[in-house]
Amino acid sequence: MRFLSLFNHDSSRIQLRKSSGGIKPLSNKASSLRSRIMSTPIPKILVLPLLQHKGTPAKPIAKSGDRVLKGQKIAEAADASSAPVHAPTSGRITGIGLHALPDEFGTLAACITLASDGNDQAIKTTFTADFQNMSESDLLERIRDAGIVGMGGAGFPTYLKLQSSNEHPVDFLIINAVECEPYITADEALIREHACDVVTGANILKRVTGAKQCIVAIEDSKIDAIAELKLAALNSAIQIAIIPEKYTAGSEKQLIHSVTGREVPAGKYPASIGVSLHNTGTAFAIYKAICEAEPCISRITTVTGSTLKTPKNFHVLIGTPIAFLFDLCGVDQTKLSRIVVGGSLMGTCLPDINAPIIKTTNCLIAGSAEEFTEPQPEQACIRCSFCADVCPVNLLPQQLYASSRCQDYQQADNFGLFDCIECGACAYVCPSHIPLVQYYRASKSEIEKQRTNRHNADKWQARFQFHQYRYKREKKQKLLQSSSIEHQPETEHNKQADFSREKARLEISEAVARVKARRSKLITTSSVATEREDKP
Amino acid sequence: MTDFLSILIAAAVVNNVVLVQFLGVSAFYAGSNGLKNAIEIALLSATVLIVASLTNLLLTKTILAPLNLMFLQLICFVAVSGSLTVLIFQWLRQKFPDSLHRLHLHIILVGGNSAVIGISILNTRNGLSFTENIANSIGAAVGFALVMIGFAALRQRLDTADVPQSFRGPAIHLISAGIVAMCFLGLAGLV
Amino acid sequence: MFPLIDTAYFQILAFTVLGVGIIWLILITFRYLKTESNKQQLSLIDQINALLPQTQCGHCGHPGCLPYARAISHGAAINQCPPGGKHTIQALSILLNQANEPLNPCHGEHTEPLVAVIREGECIGCTKCIQACPIDAILGGTKLMHTVIESECNGCDLCLEPCPVDCIDLIPRPGKQLRQWPLPSHIDVDQHNIGANP
Numbered sequence A: 001m002r003f004l005s006l007f008n009h010d011s012s013r014i015q016l017r018k019s020s021g022g023i024k025p026l027s028n029k030a031s032s033l034r035s036r037i038m039s040t041p042i043p044k045i046l047v048l049p050l051l052q053h054k055g056t057p058a059k060p061i062a063k064s065g066d067r068v069l070k071g072q073k074i075a076e077a078a079d080a081s082s083a084p085v086h087a088p089t090s091g092r093i094t095g096i097g098l099h100a101l102p103d104e105f106g107t108l109a110a111c112i113t114l115a116s117d118g119n120d121q122a123i124k125t126t127f128t129a130d131f132q133n134m135s136e137s138d139l140l141e142r143i144r145d146a147g148i149v150g151m152g153g154a155g156f157p158t159y160l161k162l163q164s165s166n167e168h169p170v171d172f173l174i175i176n177a178v179e180c181e182p183y184i185t186a187d188e189a190l191i192r193e194h195a196c197d198v199v200t201g202a203n204i205l206k207r208v209t210g211a212k213q214c215i216v217a218i219e220d221s222k223i224d225a226i227a228e229l230k231l232a233a234l235n236s237a238i239q240i241a242i243i244p245e246k247y248t249a250g251s252e253k254q255l256i257h258s259v260t261g262r263e264v265p266a267g268k269y270p271a272s273i274g275v276s277l278h279n280t281g282t283a284f285a286i287y288k289a290i291c292e293a294e295p296c297i298s299r300i301t302t303v304t305g306s307t308l309k310t311p312k313n314f315h316v317l318i319g320t321p322i323a324f325l326f327d328l329c330g331v332d333q334t335k336l337s338r339i340v341v342g343g344s345l346m347g348t349c350l351p352d353i354n355a356p357i358i359k360t361t362n363c364l365i366a367g368s369a370e371e372f373t374e375p376q377p378e379q380a381c382i383r384c385s386f387c388a389d390v391c392p393v394n395l396l397p398q399q400l401y402a403s404s405r406c407q408d409y410q411q412a413d414n415f416g417l418f419d420c421i422e423c424g425a426c427a428y429v430c431p432s433h434i435p436l437v438q439y440y441r442a443s444k445s446e447i448e449k450q451r452t453n454r455h456n457a458d459k460w461q462a463r464f465q466f467h468q469y470r471y472k473r474e475k476k477q478k479l480l481q482s483s484s485i486e487h488q489p490e491t492e493h494n495k496q497a498d499f500s501r502e503k504a505r506l507e508i509s510e511a512v513a514r515v516k517a518r519r520s521k522l523i524t525t526s527s528v529a530t531e532r533e534d535k536p
Numbered sequence B: 001m002t003d004f005l006s007i008l009i010a011a012a013v014v015n016n017v018v019l020v021q022f023l024g025v026s027a028f029y030a031g032s033n034g035l036k037n038a039i040e041i042a043l044l045s046a047t048v049l050i051v052a053s054l055t056n057l058l059l060t061k062t063i064l065a066p067l068n069l070m071f072l073q074l075i076c077f078v079a080v081s082g083s084l085t086v087l088i089f090q091w092l093r094q095k096f097p098d099s100l101h102r103l104h105l106h107i108i109l110v111g112g113n114s115a116v117i118g119i120s121i122l123n124t125r126n127g128l129s130f131t132e133n134i135a136n137s138i139g140a141a142v143g144f145a146l147v148m149i150g151f152a153a154l155r156q157r158l159d160t161a162d163v164p165q166s167f168r169g170p171a172i173h174l175i176s177a178g179i180v181a182m183c184f185l186g187l188a189g190l191v
Numbered sequence C: 001m002f003p004l005i006d007t008a009y010f011q012i013l014a015f016t017v018l019g020v021g022i023i024w025l026i027l028i029t030f031r032y033l034k035t036e037s038n039k040q041q042l043s044l045i046d047q048i049n050a051l052l053p054q055t056q057c058g059h060c061g062h063p064g065c066l067p068y069a070r071a072i073s074h075g076a077a078i079n080q081c082p083p084g085g086k087h088t089i090q091a092l093s094i095l096l097n098q099a100n101e102p103l104n105p106c107h108g109e110h111t112e113p114l115v116a117v118i119r120e121g122e123c124i125g126c127t128k129c130i131q132a133c134p135i136d137a138i139l140g141g142t143k144l145m146h147t148v149i150e151s152e153c154n155g156c157d158l159c160l161e162p163c164p165v166d167c168i169d170l171i172p173r174p175g176k177q178l179r180q181w182p183l184p185s186h187i188d189v190d191q192h193n194i195g196a197n198p
Helices: A136-145 A158-167 A186-209 A223-232 A252-260 A280-291 A322-329 A386-390 A397-405 A409-414 A425-429 A436-484 A492-518 A526-534 B002-014 B025-031 B035-064 B070-095 B103-111 B114-126 B130-160 B170-185 C008-038 C044-051 C065-073 C085-096 C128-132
Strands: A045-049 A073-076 A091-100 A108-116 A172-177 A213-219 A238-243 A275-279 A298-304 A312-317 A336-341 A363-368 C114-118 C168-172
Touching (some): A045 A091, A073 A108, A136 A158, A136 A186, A136 A280, A158 A186, A158 A275, A172 A186, A172 A252, A172 A280, A186 A213, A186 A223, A186 A238, A186 A275, A186 A280, A186 A298, A186 A312, A213 A223, A223 A238, A238 A252, A252 A275, A275 A280, A280 A298, A298 A322, A312 A322, A386 A397, A386 A425, A397 A436, A397 B130, A409 A436, B002 B130, B025 B035, B025 B103, B025 B130, B025 B170, B035 B070, B035 B103, B035 B114, B035 B130, B035 C008, B114 B130, B130 B170, C044 C065
Parallel strands (some): A172 A275
Antiparallel strands (some): C114 C168
């Protein structure tokens, strides 16, 4: 497909490169795009976790029992890598406690529970829709205050991302509308209906980052969205890059390489090479925050799956319980086999249906047993190298698998385990049905645990060495002192002191003997015991 | 020159000292523990092999043959190789005190290496001249290093592979070495 | 073979190239050995000590991690450290080129991270636990209350024995434990079949 066609908006300056690897699964997107985005009614209870992003949890500033208005800040950022939380609707805070998060383990985390009153009364704000006259630092402050995080699923606080891009000059600002993963259509629906707002958001981002070029990258199969986008970007300096449909073409590092030709170094962020990449939903949230003074309190989420009567995209309030959404859609409970948060390749199973929608929940799939079949039994690796052919990061999945299975973590790290983006393409193509991504995730968890242990061991070793030094120093001081008071006559007072010391020693030795008898450990510690008792 | 090159290639690849002539297999197996180990032992063995074979040739030509003491050949070669190994190791240890740790293990592997002594004996048995001797020793050293380093990488792969319980460890290593030896037989028509 | 190879010029050239090649190989060897020796090589004891968990608990039978490292370098068994668990044993077996063994159960069991907690109502202020703690993680003074600094405690349980009123407990470290992804269930996590790869 030639990219220098008439349909491309000024794409002569964008030279697209083919991204390596990737697979072409069935996209399953048509069913959720048949209708327009639907707004949801306000649920009775909203659960707002304090940690909806990558970083430290927010600190609640509202107390239980407080009446809050829509858009009011109820938790502030704890530090630089945190993001505030706002009330999505008006109501009363009923508590701050533990609640299940929508992740694979059902982790319990601190959440603010809000009981809505149905009025949806918004907090009064003074806003200017004229972002052209605001300074960059004001815009940045507004974005930070609005609690915007990466809405594509990563959840990195946008303020932090923009701040780090301020330290390096930004050559490319890329808005990621590729959305290559099957089932997810949130960004496509957003662009279809709100293309102008997304373009405004992109322009705001362009101003804040000071980028030289702004590119919106979109998949070639999203025809309606591309038409709307072209119309909206007609009179702006925004270029549109049309990426051939392929899974993992929309992954951050792969997209940056396709569009700009630059590679993000391992372990570093795109800001270090002068690229700033943001999701479409993030750009829309920024538009809302700056031009409509609405903080991050809602998002577009795709609710799909073959068990639903009407799969579609919803404009949901953050904190809506997932069970509420499914009731709206009409789930066929007899066919429902599992609920997946995220797309079908990188998503995770949801254990608790009462978990809330958070800022990074872009898709929910209510899958039937035919849609998500039971995994076939794992067989031996036949060295076919299909996995290496499809890996978008050009790793060696076979070697990573062999090292992970033997728990040879050093070797796994040498093969670039931490560069793996866990896209699942290798597991998708494996003819032996080996759950490769599970091995990689287990190895990554284990390596990180070992790193923590190493860090702790170093800390304790330093403390132990200081303890030994301190002990020696005190001994030396005592020696000096005792040599100066050696020749004091033995008085009555000292005799009494001796007597009580002996009694105390007796009590202590009895207690110690009791403890020793109770703990039946075979420590051959003649040296340990005497060393401990030698201390005064 | 043709002869020189052909003897070199033959000794390195066609008549590989480890996989075709089956000399020095113990050092080859013990040394291919890991890549770093393999490189160290390969380099040390290569040095000792070349120096020892030249010294042994000198010894044969000047002392053993004229005085009709060829029956002492084996003992003399062993003594010469052993002492040369120790001398070379001492000198290297003086020069690089911190690097060659666990050298005492390597001394046995290199000094008692049957490849060293075997090449020396084969040289005298085949009646090679001086340049041919050099070619043979260099070829054998290169072949030894090549196979050992390659086998170290192979062992790394074997150790992470899904080998049946009864074959794990030396069993699968030796089977793989045998298969690689068969591959080397395929190079017989080269020279 | 080819008539070209037997000419004198070619022979001289070839031998020169060969000689240069051999000299280059020898120089490479020396360079390699020199860089190896220039690296700050820790002594074997320090290398072993770097792999131990530094809890200084004494469960191995030696009064601290450095004495145990010293003993290992003289040939002691490597499977005596319960806080280190099987990962420490595996790392030691790779470093020392020894066989991997399971943890010796008579030295204790490998547990999740523990911390000591003093039941402050029963504490008599005798400072025995403060003296026992190898990393100064207990705060307190004579006849004053003692408390364990949770972030610094390594769960070595050396403070439990000297306490005359037995008011110290070992509890699992509180706080959010990161859930770990497990390997597929058919993998036997205790069996390691990695060769020693220095």
